[in-house]
Amino acid sequence: MSWSEFYIVVSGLITLVVLLIMFPWLRRANHAKSDSLNNIQIVKQRLAELEREAREGLISEHDKRQASDELKLALVDETHFEHERKGKATIPVIIGAILALGAGIIVYAQVNHLSEVDRAQQAISSLPALSEKLSSGNMQDFTGDDVANLALAIRTRLREAPEDDKGWMYLGRLQMSLGQDAQALEAIQRALAIDPQNRQNRITYAQALMVSGDEAQLKEAQRQLQLLLRANPGNDNIALMMAVASAQLGDAKNTRQYFDQVKDKLPADSEMARRITARLDELEQRALTVPTGSTQDQAGETGVTLTINLSDAVVGQVPEQGYLIVFAQDALSDNRMPAAVVKMPLPSFPVTVTLTGDNAMIPGYSLAQLQRARLTARISVDEDVAPAPGELQGQLTEEIGQGEMISRELIIDKELM
Template structure:
């Protein structure tokens, strides 16, 4: 709503309030005037009747004059009373109208937060200049008001255009600079969901994941970086980020692989290089002390660890007996042959299952042959993988990364028709 429209609406509301207050008073005043005129007519009529009665000898001349004087005095008293009552009522009505209008304006301003609206408008006007400073990385000149105004302006703009991935990314970067990691991650995830093909969005997402130090988020950062490096393996910035994420996770093999790619390109006195060298030495020394044949020396399988949960809407449709069938198919081809499948009797949810090369249906065709997998969980009354009406199903699509087990949640949320 523009300010001209706002003022027009407010003017209309004020006019309506004035009419509601004044109309009953005007109506009452009109009634009083009408009653006064009626009384005058009645008095005149009575005076005529007194004249006639005196002529006909029904009353004496003295009685006629006395009755006439009484009627005139009564009319004067009534007229004086009406004027006095009108004079006393006008002032309270005016005061009441002023108070009502003042209260209405105050309440309207409080309810509609007009000061916040003004501030939002000012922030939006300042958005181009603030965005330029943010894009250039020139944050040292930012004041507290600049940061607050920029955040407000971006949020206001995003309410108007919620599918603007650049706006969500700006908001995420700003929140990262303020140390609001959780909020920043949510904003960046929103930007990535709107435009998943934007490479810079994915890089920023990986950076936000690495800030927390949480193992699950570090593994997701490692996965995102693996996808980026698959498309651009010579990118030294991505390789350095992968080395850092792997070092935090304690993955000596990948730390060595990607640190070796960038080691000679870092300055000799680089603090990052010294930290990575120290961490890598620690990890390799720890690995050398692990006995041969231990769990840590075994190769990590490729696949998915899926936590399967039914949506609230389909819980009542789950049969008492049946099977949970979980399988993976190639999402990039028309081949419907499952690369891995698990069938287990129904049990209490949530259920966690692992799909890996051990669950391949055919030799030579497993998850390691896929780049992107369509993961399906289906509740069936029999063990047949073929879909049938009435069965319950959920699906997600994920990238396959060789040598990694990726944890995901899969929700069964629809009934097959």
């Protein structure tokens, strides 16, 4: 709804309120006027009767004049009383109308959340500046308010133009950057449904599916990438994505096929190439050592089992609903990408969480590649992995033994500022 439409609706509602207040008063005024005219007519009729009775000798001339004077005085008194009553009623009616209008405006403002409407308008006004800031690559300069305003502006635009596939795609990418994987996937699916022929939409959809690490979604990502490769088999970027998705699924054949297509074009020091190579070696070695139909022995797996509990200082600050996010990072480098992540609805404490290679975000980079890990447990009201003020967190740093499972206790003991 535009602001002009909003003002028209508000004006109409105010007019309706005024009419509802004034209608009974106007109706009484019409009745009073009608009664006054009827009384005058009755007085005139009675005066004519007195005149006739005097002519016929039924009453004396003195009695006629006295009766006539009394009727006229009674009519004057009644007319004066009606005017006085009307004057006294006007002030209460005006005061009542003002109070009703005031109450109506307050209730309307509360029910329709005018402050949120104003915020949405401000967010739309700031959209060009935020878009320029985002396109310039200054994402690190974005504040929490900038991100919230950008998301709100995009959502507001989408209410006005729900068939805008670019708007849904922008919203999905923004949510992906915030770690809101489920919401991002839903927005990107909307964009793809609106324009299924858009190749970039399909690529972004495949990327969103790969982020989750879920087997069913990885298979769907692989299917989407196969459709893209049929149309453009020489696209190295899509081939690399296919190799990564296949590696995550443990599909050694497709991983080898598409990695061979792009490996010579990757930089010599490419971290992605190193991880895919390590994962491919692992898959091919497993194929040699694990007989068909058997399950892999879990002995020699690298991982950490954490018993997570709350300190007395934060017990009263735990939200009723939220998420527990547990992850491991390399403590010996500036790399902030988690080597393993577990995200779950907020459980009862204490709770035991195990981090292994199965919880890696990307193939070839897991706890097995770390010598020393920074282990973090965080309580968040949403699924966003980025830290936010008010969230609760605990941390510890541990040596990682290759091929060993270690057990530690991790206490959530502080509030993020």
